[in-house]
Amino acid sequence: MNKTYCPSLTEYKRRVARVVNIGGLPMGGDFPIRVQSMTTVDTMDTLGSVEQTLRMVEAGCEYVRITAPSIKEAQNLLEIKKELRKRGCNVPLIADIHFTPNAAELAARIVEKVRVNPGNYADKKKFEEIEYTDTTYAAEVERIRERFRPLVQICKQYGTAMRIGTNHGSLSDRILSRYGDTPLGMVESALEFLRLCEEENYYDVVLSMKASNTQVMVQAYRLLVQKLDEEGLQPYPLHLGVTEAGEAEDGRIKSAVGIGTLLEDGLGDTVRVSLTEAPEAEAPVARMLIDRYTGRAAQAKPIKPLVGEEPINPFQYIRRTTHEVGDFGGLNVPRVITDLSRLPQLEYADLRAAGHLYSSFLDKFQMSDLGADYIYSGERPVPFMLPNGLKEIVTHSAWVDAGQRLEHFPLMTVATYVADFSQLHPTLNFLTAELDALDATLLERLRTETTVVLALTTTNAHAMPELRRAFFELMNAGVTCPVVVRRTYAVDNPAQTQLDAATDVGGLLIDGLGDGISLCTDLLPAQEQAAWLRDIDALNQLSFGILQAARTRMSKTxxxxxxxxxxxxxxxxxxxxxxxxxxxxxxxxxxxxxxxxxxxxxxxxxxxxxxxxxxxxxxxxxxxxxxxxxxxxxxxxxxxxxxxxxxxxxxxxxxxxxxxxxx
CATH class of the missing domain: 3.30.413.10 (Sulfite Reductase Hemoprotein, domain 1)
Known part of the structure; x- marks a missing residue:
């Protein structure tokens, strides 16, 4: 099976896409990854659309998309464009088309780019199961191609670019009947249209594979790149986005899990973050995701290349096989560990930061849906009884000094683990390690170990690929111990931390890698403890948000x-x-x-x-x-x-x- 979908799994190398010029602002090739968004004002409201577009451009938007559901809206794009140009704004405009080929053909004569959805452009979407023979299927494809051909010819004549934008939720009945509700169906839906473009010698095409389900979205983009290469088609630029991501923190986390995972592998030439908020709020988030890769290749430490084939299928979600240790691994959902080790002294109320709420009136704890499974208290074990269901991890030295209590679980270094196998908890131990520590001796020991959960860490700027490479090392060595992904961030910029963590950890979860998450901060508390606890609480909530966005643990609506x-x-x-x-x-x-x-x-x-x-x-x-x-x-x-x-x-x-x- 050909699994190649990106330039490198271990180095940051951006995929070199064909350059597509959109209104004098090219994308693809070596040009910067572009930012775009979409207006929310009624397209017939010319001044409202113009004012909103100006705000979007001011916020960092480089392309602006406007819906054109019918002929009248398509025609009014000309008035919007005239007013923008009169005000000195030359931002390229994109017409968003669904169902109406005649509106697309008109818009293509006015704006710099049109977006069509192959699932509903002259195709059927009635949620019907239709049995197609090869002959009737081919006839239906030809009918659609003939309806699509005029748009291609108009775009070619006017120098208008096109995005063929497949959406997971709007695949046609015909595609669903043959390929099902799958990433392959999404890819084939776009390729049917793309092949016609190439037949007409029209190449100013951008492709997208959007879905609300981040697993499906990532798999579809990867499969698209692989199919383009396999069929000898042009390396068309990719527009990245998660559809219907939502609002606020959830929308940003979900977008980062999907978009960030692909950016890590060098895929993507333009980004749109779809938030249920004012459109000018989207561009700054997209820019934060993109800017993380400026200078990434120079900042990253070399990662030893993979020997042999990668041990996962990048086009299908299959969780890594692990044996059960405590409540980690096996069929257990990924666990959340909240790090409280940097607090000087823990009290009942402090556990709120881990999602366990203490009521002084009732004198008992109540766990929220975002209650951590474990806390890490470091060198200072909690001086009181923990609420039911919450477990505690301490350093190995603190565990030994306290008499190796069974209700505590030790976290040890590789040096401690290798030096003395006798001082282990009988059921659950945590071992922190980086990729370079996974030598033949340690891997052989872990292959037969039944009580260890590995806590993988990295200090590499190219973090997600190095952690993924460590998982590959374990899998190729036949090691099935559960793995917690442990990442440390400076929380002085919470918005950036949110996106970074969702990318680093979410990208692994998307591939079925990871049995737990532990997000930590390397900052010492420079403010009062209440403010410090709010930072920890934010990381705890972020952990659950990442698991939910990656569809690996559903803990909230x-x-x-x-x-x-x-x-x-x-x-x-x-x-x-x-x-x-x-x-x-x-x-x-x-x-x-x-x-x-x-x-x-x-x-x-x-x-x-x-x-x-x-x-x-x-x-x-x-x-x-x-x-x-x-x-x-x-x-x-x-x-x-x-x-x-x-x-x-x-x-x-x-x-x-x-x-x-x-x-």
Whole structure:
């Protein structure tokens, strides 16, 4: 099996893509990775669209996409463009097209780039299972190609670029019938259109493989690159994005897990972070993701190259096989370890930073859905009984000095572990190591060890690939001990830490690597302990957010909400906040919140329930991809959504939690 999808697994090398010129601002090749976003104002509101575009450009947006759902919106792109140019703004404009080839053909004569979705460009999407013979399938493909050909010819004539943008949730019935709801189906959907472009000698094409599920998204992009090379097609530039990432912290983490994983491997020529927020909030996040790779090759320490074939399938999620140690590995969900070792002295209330809330009124602990499984207290064991379910890790020396208590679990260095095998906890020990420590002697010992969980660390700027290389070393040596990924960050820039950690750890989880996560800070507390605890609490919440975004541990409600555009039929930010307020206690349920029928139900992909705008003040409610209520007044739609969950036995009332001390 050909697994090649990036220039190098161990060095930072950006994939060299074909250069595509978009309105005088080229992308691909050696040009910088570009930032783009999309307006949310009604396209017929010319001045509103212009003002919003100017704000987006000011925020760092280099390409601006505007929806054109029909001929009238496509025509008004000319007025928007004229006004922008009159104000001295030459940002390239991209027309976003769904369902309407005639709008695309008009827009291609006006703007610098058009985006088409092969899943609904002259194709069918009725959620029907259709049996195709090879003959009828080929005939349907030819029909679509003939409908698509005029757009290609217009783009070629006018020098207009095109993005063929496949979305996981809007694959056509025809593609689904042959390839299923898979990354391969996404890739083949785009390649059908791309082959026609090449037949017409049209090469100003950008490709994207977006999904809300980060595993599917990453696998699809990788498979696309591999297929382009396999078929001898041009190395077209890639536009990266996670659809319907959501809002606030969750949206940023999810975007970083998907986009960052691909950037680590040198893939990507333009980025759009899709947040359910004002579009000018998206560009700074995209820029932070991109800028991490400026100078990466020079900053990184060399990583020893992999000998032989990589031991994972990069196009399919398969969790690394491990034996069970305590509650790590095997079939257990990845565990969260919160580092409290730098605090001078722990009290009951301090465990709130690990998600365990102490009520002085009730004199007991209450664990939140984001309660850590373990805390690391370092040299100073906790001086009181921990709440039920929470376990403690200490240094090996502290464990020995305290009499090797069974309720404590030691963390040791490789030197300590190799020097004396006799002083081990009988059931669970933690061993911290970097890639260079994994020599033949240690690997042989670990191959037969039954009580050790490895805590992998790195100080390499090219962190995720080095950690991945360490996993490959373990797998090729037949070592099946569980592994916790331990990363240390300076939390003086929480927004950057959020993106960095989601990339470093999320990229491993996407590939089935990792049985736990431990995020630490290397800063000494320069402020009062309450502020220091807030930093630790943020890292604890971030750990759970990364696991959720990588689809490896669902600990809270997931909101698959689109970022809004000119098609949106209600206030997405306000509605998402309202739904979140009433449902954020429903652990593990996925709710899709879509502004229009274009983005729902298809774009909700694997959501359990959907809230979709279908008209002014009218909402359709979905169970999965099945519409249950077609035209619910907006003012009672959330109540009806909750009632639908109640009917399914999935609704629980929100508990009133006693406010903990120390707030």
């Amino acid at each position: 997931e909101y698959i909400s689109c970022p809004s555009c000119g098609r949106t039929l209600f206030d997405l930010q306000e509605t998402t906040a309202m739904i979140r307020k009433r449902t954020d206690h429903l652990k593990g349920i996925k709710i899709g919140i879509m502004g229009c029928i274009v983005n729902g139900p298809g774009e909700m992909a694997d959501a359990d329930y959907g809230y979709v705008g279908v008209g002014k003040g009218k909402i359709a409610l979905y169970r999965g991809q099945e519409v249950i209520k077609k035209s619910v007044p907006e003012e009672r739609a959330v109540d009806d959504l909750i009632e639908l969950m109640r009917e399914d036995g999935r609704w629980i009332e929100k508990e009133v939690v006693e406010e903990p001390v120390g707030v």
